[in-house]
Amino acid sequence: MSEVRLFTLARRYPLVGAILLVGLLVAVLVLSGQDAAAQGFASIFALAVALYRAGSMVKDLFRGRWGIDLLAITAIGATVVVGEYIAALVIVLMLTGGEALEDYAQGRATRELTDLLKRSPRNAHRVEPSGDLVDIAVEDVNPGDVLLVKPAETVPVDGELLSGAGSFDESALTGESLPVERSRGGSVLSGTVNGPAAVRIKATATAKESQYSQIVALVQEAAASRAPTVRLADRYAIPFTVVAFAMAGVAWFISGDPVRFVEVLVVATPCPLLIAAPVAFLAGTSRAAKAGVIIKNAGTLEQLSKVRTAVFDKTGTLTAGKPTLVAVRRAGSDSPSEETLLQLAASAERFSSHVFATSVMASAAERGLPLLPSTAATEHATNGVAARVGYHDVVVGKAAFVREQTTGFEQSELAGGQLAIYVGVDGRYAGTLIMSDPLRVNAVDTLEKLRDLGVRESLLLTGDAESTARSIAAQAGMETVLAECLPGDKVRAVAGLKTRPVMMVGDGVNDAPVLAAADVGIAMGARGATAASESADVVILLDDLSKVAVAVDVGQYTLRIARTSIWTGILLSLVLMVFASWGFIVPVAGALLQELVDLATILNALRALGKKQPRGSRPEGAGPSSARVRPPAQNAGRARG
16 A cells, blocks of 8 residues: 555655655665766756756746746755855755655645535436436436435535425535534525435535536635735745845855855755745635635735725625515505505515515515516616506606606605515505514624724615615614615725725625725625625625625734734745854755744645634524614714715
8 A cells, every 4th residue: 555655755756756766776886886977967957957947947037937947956956066066965855855845735724625626516316297206417407307316315406405304414505513404495505415314405506507507616715715825925935035045155255165154054045935925815815715705816815914994885795684474564545555555565576586575575475465467577676676566657766766757656664674665556555565684693793893994994885775874884883884875886985995905895796896996805605696606705604794794804814824924934044044154054955944944934824724613603593792882873874865
């Protein structure tokens, strides 16, 4: 088994295998008294590797990266010239071994990400109308297919549970280790693992459109990205290279010994600059994924660490996004009855993608009101919907939208936290549906955590009425409010903010433009708002606002580790260079010491994986926040019509 493993490692890292073989041959030649042959063989091999790396260095020059290989190549050439051929071989081993160590560290850092990819479902068991069970590829599953999921199997596509009850492990998607119980009619996400009993589900999406495939695509994008801090590390190489050559030149000039020049350069090869930042950022991305936060590109981690303004949408973000019907107010005695008004509104809302539409339809269903046939429906994004319902022309939506299309309109008085959905029938204002969508239980605590993490300003940005927005903002302790905003207004508001970087948090399709416009866009993607998720830089897989603070904390922690690793490598190399310039470190010892510096840098960068619970991680439903809900501030914010 060990021989097979060695063969596999040799194939994976051929240069490492070659240098070890050359080192063995050189040792045999030295022991047999053939020093000249050993020196010649080692020197030729070291120079060949230096020429090979020179080709890579030239390519890097065209990419704007330089200094990393220049010192190493110069050190190899200099050691060969002064006859320190053993040191030359150690430097070659240091370069090739450093790459192998980096590869191992990247594998460790991306373990959670690769595990996610490996668990991608491949097959499904389709139940035919005859009752027969047919195994098909997951790509062949269509919405409406009835599937059997056996015990401990991965759910292949998003679906609706047909069995009476089921238990599912959602840890691969959400990081939640405890099984989640679902009842008949509940949604089941692809990528979750079924419990001890076989269940039947009805597919609601294809494999490509299912939650797990979308997560896999986001993970692949995150793993393939290259962070600005990595480029920043490359830029450190320029002054580092200048300092190294200057110190080596001065040491040679003062001592008059060219070997002193070699001794300084040997300990100056800055592999930590090449290794530290990529490993730290991969580790940070992996850590976030394990917490249910997908960070699409590594550069976003740096932006998250510097966020100073947080902007929140209201519905589905600061609030739970599950409004409940409080009352139905008729406009007058000649208006339709409460049941008819709700039925007409729900029948029109079936054509809307807004979260309120689902709540209105659910309220009608709870009262046993069937939806009426509807035609000629048109949704006016963020404003409302107009449709022909039975023999009536119905408009449902915001006050301004309904006011423009009806006569006799009256604004409804609302209590704190309530919101109004206005209804017009046949050109006349007919009444209002009063809904309530309370603040999330952990919203105040999340905002407190963000302030602790250095976020100076928080802003509520919503298309809802000003009175409702102010009430929610006051409960959350937010001082600035922009209400009754259209998508274009939101984009302009975010662009005009002075304290940057700006983080925008939203969940709906209408949030997509402003998420893309912000420095960091965070989508609450648990409900599958595809447009918002695609426009965002960060997608939160759980319906849990506290993960916003977790994302910021992971960004800060990762950047701190990356910078610490870079400077640790630089400072250790500078200390070794000072000792080498005085002749205290011979070339062979210097090369070995530099390898230890590389190892220390990698181990420090892997700390970004983080074992501690990220700050700001109080989950939704974990109980009320200990933070006090603030009273409304004086002159709390400004509104935009």
